[in-house]
Amino acid sequence: MYHLETLQKMLYDRNKTRTKCALYQFFILEILFMKMEILFMKKRRGYLHNNYQLFYLKDQQTKEIEEHYHEFPKIVVFISGKASYLIEGCTYELQPYDILLIHQNDIHKPLIDLSLPYERYILWVDPAFLHSYSQKSSELLACFQIASQNNLHLLRLKDSALMIFQSHIKALHQELMSSDFGSDIMADTFLFQIMVQLNRELLSRNNAITSYNSDPRIQSLIQYIRDHLEQPLSIPDLANQLYVSPSYLMHLFRQETGMSLHQYITRKRIQLAASRLKEGIPATEVCFSCGFQDYSTFSRAFKKIFKTSPGQYNNS
Structure with a gap:
């Protein structure tokens, strides 16, 4: 694996090579450097590659x-x-x-x-x-x-x-x-x-700490969301369950979790979608079975998190 400084130097040398190599040689170098850059980015992600x-x-x-x-x-x-x-x-x-x-x-x-x-x-x-x-x-x-x-x-x-x-x-x-x-x-x-x-x-349970700072209403809501990701989860409907206004619910959820209610629901649905894609279920079927109403919204949200399309996820 190359260090960043080495990669930068080689990229600089590549630019000088453009004027010296024949066109087909340049294309070969382009492919080589693209592969190197992909490997370098994979290393930076910090994913688990060992047991x-x-x-x-x-x-x-x-x-x-x-x-x-x-x-x-x-x-x-x-x-x-x-x-x-x-x-x-x-x-x-x-x-x-x-x-x-x-x-x-x-x-x-x-x-x-x-x-x-x-x-x-x-x-x-x-x-x-x-x-x-x-x-x-x-x-x-x-x-x-x-x-x-x-x-x-x-x-x-x-x-x-x-x-x-x-x-x-x-x-x-x-x-x-x-x-x-x-x-x-x-x-x-x-x-x-x-x-x-x-x-x-x-x-x-002798040494498990059961005391933590959390609003019980938000904990109840989080559990409900996790259990109903495949179903519609509109913020007004969720607010009605807690007998609060939608604006207050969104404020309270961000205060307790550090993220918006919409972000949380989307991330949990994308996590569920990723696990189903790994099972070989087609991307379109996964989209609608995980609570998304249209494929374009699902695809954009998926790419934002995984940097690849749902259809290419298993190959990335």
């Missing part, structure tokens, strides 16, 4: 991070700084070594005090990889599913449980940085130990 990736980060943010989501589960381990996390309309105040479980497609955003360094581990995991090592009685993805369905995104471990988790996450990081024989195997074993521990803790 899992662990990042240790300590930095001082200079600007606010926008709401976003991933197509894979994510674990955030807060170490130091001053931050809270907004996940699907719930705001969680963080303490050192709090653990956040964020399921794929959960819309989330860190709320960081920009005056202090922000230290954390971030673990991305391929759901297919975790599922392949699960058993009938032990689905390793269960903790993410429970967290998302019940707003139990935050685990706050204590005493021996915290010491075990700290040991495992540090050991995982060390093995991933190591080139010693068997380091990849050792890393897998620590990952599985982490996932088993988190599932046990969440299933027992």
Whole structure:
């Protein structure tokens, strides 16, 4: 993979080459550089290309991070700084070594005090990889599913449980940085130990934090939207359900979630559409089965998020 400076220099050299190469040679170079630029852009997206990736980060943010989501589960381990996390309309105040479980497609955003360094581990995991090592009685993805369905995104471990988790996450990081024989195997074993521990803790509910800042009306509305994405969801009808005016509902929703009600509905419908496209369902059928009234609106919204058309999504 080329660095940006290398790519820029080669692009400059390419321009000089135009006057020196025959026309067919120039076309060959054009194709080559187009492929390089595509590869470079794919790297910048930061998508998960391995079974899992662990990042240790300590930095001082200079600007606010926008709401976003991933197509894979994510674990955030807060170490130091001053931050809270907004996940699907719930705001969680963080303490050192709090653990956040964020399921794929959960819309989330860190709320960081920009005056202090922000230290954390971030673990991305391929759901297919975790599922392949699960058993009938032990689905390793269960903790993410429970967290998302019940707003139990935050685990706050204590005493021996915290010491075990700290040991495992540090050991995982060390093995991933190591080139010693068997380091990849050792890393897998620590990952599985982490996932088993988190599932046990969440299933027992002993260390799951059920207190968070959220308006219960908005939480009820979010659940209703997630359950009825295939049906019409007009803002006046949603406002009537909460016995408030449409303008007040839009104000309250943005205040609680950081995004507009229309944006939230559209993103959730696009997420549903993406999952159905992966199943091989035709784009036109997906459009209308996910609550969109016309294909052009669906296509524009899809391209805005995924940078490709619904028809080309599986090939991108």
